[in-house]
Amino acid sequence: MLKAETLAIGTELVSGQSLDTNSQWLARELGAIGIPTLFHQTVCDQLEENVSALRIAAGRAGLVLLTGGLGPTRDDLTRDALAAYAGVPLREDPASLEAIRAMFARRNRPMADRNRVQALFPEGAEPLPNRVGTAPGIWMEHGGVAFACMPGIPSEMRVMFFEQVVPRLKARSWGTRSIVFRKINMFGRGESEIEAMSPDLTARDRVPEVGITAHQATISFRIRGEGDTPEEALAQTEPTAALIRERFGDLILGEGAEDLPEAVFAELRRTGATLATAESCTGGLVAQMITALVGVSPYFLGGVVSYANSAKAAFLDVPVEMLDAHGAVSPEVAEAMAAGARRRFGADLAISTTGVAGPTGGTPEKPVGLVYLGLATEAGTQSRRLEIGPEQPRDIIQHRAAKNALNWVRLALRERPGKD
């Protein structure tokens, strides 16, 4: 059976200045097509060490995936190391050189002479086009081992892996077993609460296997299905997924990458409702999470980041007397902000945030981590109080507040009928 090894190249990685996440990602993706990864190595930007690591990897794996060392600088030695390992010279590939030139031209930037080295390949190797960056990758087979060299930049590496490396694996009938991980995401309860509600699901040796993970207060079940085809692997997970959906109902946001923004977007599409935001302590994060999604513009009209009190008055019609009487962090102001945004944007719903994101600015009555949310709909306005905890760092308080705001929008939208 084919075994894989990853080789992450970079002095900044091996010295601990940066964290390599490419190896984990690649191992997971290889696992999904049935190729086990048995070793990872991380090595510095030194030719001798790279060649030695290649030799070790080739001695225990049939597929070696390298990341990094393909840039234009002197430190980028993957091309040289692979050529030295295989005992072949480097040759310039005219098509790759043209692609690099074209990429610079599209960006209206001069191509430095140094970038020319990115068109060099070990003799007998095949260039892997880089659709989203300048560094082409390398595919090479030598001594019965296949080597795939990809850029270290994760976004470029991922595109190249899916578009260039996986088809070459399949062409060799590698990676034909299908393993799917199905992730069902929830929001609104803690990890241990969810765990206590599901001992049957997480029991050892259960088929299919189910795990629980948590990321920024989103809790996920991960179901592992296996089969000869993706359909068969998926089918194995289906009864478990149905059980989870039934048991956790409204807590469920969606599957896979679907977190709160995606769940809100799905409800906006279903209902045809429009949304606006009025943010104080989250400073634009709620709007940014929504506008990160493709195609949301018919539903998201916009938002106000009313950081200064004067902006709360000028843009959202929050009465100055209310700000004076209750302070900006109050249920009254949260509701007035939401109502003002709803009216000014002409939206069906508006959500607001106002709170103490810290680490300073807390008082005994209004400690760091206290946040009020406001929701305005045609039925009126409401507010909610969150206590995220004074011990939490600013970014966690802002994220947690934003996610709770989105969750409230989601639950409010769920009560509305579909637009048809």
Added chain:
Amino acid sequence: MLKAETLAIGTELVSGQSLDTNSQWLARELGAIGIPTLFHQTVCDQLEENVSALRIAAGRAGLVLLTGGLGPTRDDLTRDALAAYAGVPLREDPASLEAIRAMFARRNRPMADRNRVQALFPEGAEPLPNRVGTAPGIWMEHGGVAFACMPGIPSEMRVMFFEQVVPRLKARSWGTRSIVFRKINMFGRGESEIEAMSPDLTARDRVPEVGITAHQATISFRIRGEGDTPEEALAQTEPTAALIRERFGDLILGEGAEDLPEAVFAELRRTGATLATAESCTGGLVAQMITALVGVSPYFLGGVVSYANSAKAAFLDVPVEMLDAHGAVSPEVAEAMAAGARRRFGADLAISTTGVAGPTGGTPEKPVGLVYLGLATEAGTQSRRLEIGPEQPRDIIQHRAAKNALNWVRLALRERPGKD
């Protein structure tokens, strides 16, 4: 010179289910006391693979730091692997067994029989007490190589490293040097351009050594200083840091974690100016980047996310005729948005973004990745055109546009006198 290698053990790590952060942490800590780490390996929970990895590590490093595989389950094989590698039997250590019993007693939990294996050590090895968990670590020297085995749980590993491993290194006169890394961050030029401007800095064998890294279009020089004390190590970097500051001037954002938002904040503090934002394609990201900083509220008044054209008119006074004539993605609208935000918020400066974030919505005249920025100050309004590239994903286009917007604010602020 002593070289180190890390060996992270765990099938969940090598298969990509979990991310190993121990190796990075250990490499950084070893680096800080002058021990370079040249390789990391990650291996699965299999005896044969562990022994093979130990053999490879011992062949190229004088110090091998293992993490994981010390628990009580059948999958925990570090003890066995080390004994097999050294060709010695395992022996029970009474003191360690007692410590494990005591730990269970303190937590009022029964000790499972399986936990007894955690008191087994390869003959000739030294137990490393675990003050915060049940699994003791292992220190062993064999064939001129020192092995330190620590738990995989990061919090336990860190305590054991500082309390047990570092003193043993010092006792052997290892790790007595001080090494600092100083990172100087820049924005506004590509990595290869920066490199072309600094062949003298990045030359091999230069002292102190300088490297270049890139993260989301922020380019950084990393200067490595070394000395007998932390002060001496820092002093070694100073002439190089001064040279970089002189040569790259306005491109420089700051040091360490200081990226564009921090650099803008520093200029806001210096000048006492106030800022507002008007965002379309960045959807709140510029405001969110600024409000992620502690203490920015006196300078940042707020922003409008004018996603819908009606919001551009209602909140920013962009004339409807202008939107009709030029389209929302135009220099005219970018300037009108900035001017409107400046006037409505009463800010000294306002920055705006309007563009095609994609992946859909592009036209031949206005392709995906086309973004206009607008800047309004008391001197008037200006616009700038960015072409980020239609091949870039939405999040990169949004981030790149937001960083360019912040950079323009930074450069505009730099031309202003200090408030005193």
